[in-house]
Amino acid sequence: MTMRLDYLSIFPAYFDVLDISLLGKAAVNGLVEVHAHDLRDWTHDRHRTVDDTPCGGGAGMVMKPDPWGEAFDEIIGTEPDSSVHVIFPSPSGAPFTQSAAQELSSAVRIVFCCGRYEGIDHRVIDYARSMWTVHEVSLGDYVLNGGEVAALAITEAVVRLVPGFMGNPESLAEESFSAGQDGLLEYPLFTRPVSWRGLDVPEVLMSGHHGRIAKWRRDESVRLTCERRPDLTDSDFGVPH
Numbered sequence: 001m002t003m004r005l006d007y008l009s010i011f012p013a014y015f016d017v018l019d020i021s022l023l024g025k026a027a028v029n030g031l032v033e034v035h036a037h038d039l040r041d042w043t044h045d046r047h048r049t050v051d052d053t054p055c056g057g058g059a060g061m062v063m064k065p066d067p068w069g070e071a072f073d074e075i076i077g078t079e080p081d082s083s084v085h086v087i088f089p090s091p092s093g094a095p096f097t098q099s100a101a102q103e104l105s106s107a108v109r110i111v112f113c114c115g116r117y118e119g120i121d122h123r124v125i126d127y128a129r130s131m132w133t134v135h136e137v138s139l140g141d142y143v144l145n146g147g148e149v150a151a152l153a154i155t156e157a158v159v160r161l162v163p164g165f166m167g168n169p170e171s172l173a174e175e176s177f178s179a180g181q182d183g184l185l186e187y188p189l190f191t192r193p194v195s196w197r198g199l200d201v202p203e204v205l206m207s208g209h210h211g212r213i214a215k216w217r218r219d220e221s222v223r224l225t226c227e228r229r230p231d232l233t234d235s236d237f238g239v240p241h
């Protein structure tokens with residue numbers, strides 16, 4: 001089943017990058033289909049206006065609802081369909097998580113609405129909620145200038161989980177935040193040469209003793225998670241006291 005991805009933005013060129021790397025290969029293999037659209041194509045004035053001053057006053061400009069509605073009609077359609085997932089990156093969105101990426105990886109259609117300025121007229125989101133399955137999400141607690149970078153990050157997180165996308169699906173199970181990792185951060189990785197600029201690969205990893213290697217990796221994951229992400233440690237993870 002091909003996953004169709006649509007991107008609505010006043011900077012559609014942001015999404016040209018999706019033609020390269022693994023995503024480009026996935027498109028070639030028919031796993032995903034990418035369509036980027038310029039929101040200004042649904043304006044009708046000489047200046048192709050997409051913004052206006054905020055009702056109630058305040059700084060900056062707000063994106064007008066009209067172009068979004070006309071773009072929705074043409075790109076998605078005018079009939080409700082809960083199988084269509086519409087994503088609004090937003091500073092006030094819910095944190096985007098690996099489990100959200102996992103859920104979205106089985107979607108047949110995802111439409112990313114990438115706003116700019118101070119944001120999109122809220123009626124656009126309300127209308128979308130009346131028609132499709134809407135996700136208002138944030139990448140994290142830092143400020144971006146619009147939704148495009150978030151849409152690219154979410155795309156990569158989702159598409160890499162689509163069955164058939166990753167050459168070696170086993171590698172997905174050991175990553176940070178993956179279910180197989182018990183919510184722990186990934187352990188440190190090493191490869192050849194064994195000695196590099198006076199720095200050596202931990203001996204245990206060269207021992208060939210799989211039990212010891214597994215214990216070292218688990219201990220390292222617990223140590224790193226306790227140090228860097230105490231918010232993920234909802235239990236002791238058997239941390240040695």
Ligand SMILES: N#Cc1c(N)n[nH]c1-c1ccc2c(Cl)cn(Cc3cccnc3)c2c1
Nearest residue numbers: 089090115116138139140143144145146150
């Ligand atoms: N996702 C995410 C995310 C994040 N993690 N930081 N900033 C954003 C984000 C997402 C969408 C928009 C739209 Cl639309 C306009 N802006 C600019 C802006 C910045 C600060 C306050 N108001 C608007 C966006 C910022």
